[in-house]
Amino acid sequence: MRMAEVSLKFDLTQDTLRYYERIGLIPPVNRNNNGIREYTEDNLRWVEFIKCMRNAGLPIEALIEYVNLFQQGDHTTQARKELLIEQREQLRLRIEEMTNTLARLDSKIENYGQGINRKEKELSRLTETEIG
């Protein structure tokens, strides 16, 4: 599969695909006789995987390291596993924090729902009491 199609398939610009490959965020894609990238199924899986992980906020640096380890072969599986465990923990923490913030927003919206508009109530929307 060529860039144009991959670009459409994953909604990433061709420039972004080239950029990801250039910085090692996805492994190199083989070229045909004319030097044109031909994405294999494996390449496509990498693109999808990286897009998913980036969307979840995993740092580019960590993902580049993961790709590097992958390319070094089977003796890096332990290191890769540790990397994933670390990133999972970071992600878990981010989700936890965001879930707390979501609850705080719920509470704030709830307060607006009560039709309050007095000064002290207005201010209370900013206090931490509403998340406690």
Add this chain to the structure above:
Amino acid sequence: MRMAEVSLKFDLTQDTLRYYERIGLIPPVNRNNNGIREYTEDNLRWVEFIKCMRNAGLPIEALIEYVNLFQQGDHTTQARKELLIEQREQLRLRIEEMTNTLARLDSKIENYGQGINRKEKELSRLTETEIG
């Protein structure tokens, strides 16, 4: 309270505090006779609130709009509520996506745990089957 202390309290640089105020991400902070910012309790609540919302990924633009509405007074409560509801929905979606990715990481790590290292297994770590 002065900048230095606020900066320590919330782990935001003084430059960032000034920047947030400059772009309207927090309402203006009153100055004393010498032109120096004196943060009130309300100011501190705003700083904390904005930091929390930014950490959760709410867009700066939306938060500036929220602060603007707040400063326009009580007749904007409905608009503020709608803004918060919209942002809550966006946040909910982000959390959902990230939770799916977390499950995918769990599954990937699980696979590494089985001590597999054959080619086809290696590749399977990239497939979507592991999240299904």
Add this chain to the structure above:
DNA sequence: CATTGACTTGGAGTTCACTCCAAGCGTTAA
């Protein structure tokens, strides 16, 4: 009275993650 330290301002600089550009090449269509 000079220096130090904490602040002020406007504006320039930095980093990240793309995004765009110019020049060039190989295949297809007229």
Add this chain to the structure above:
DNA sequence: TTAACGCTTGGAGTGAACTCCAAGTCAATG
């Protein structure tokens, strides 16, 4: 055979969100 198309490359440009800087003010200290 000329043109268009889709790709190639290295490198420059962009926007967001800070981050830093220079020049200046004011109050307190030696």
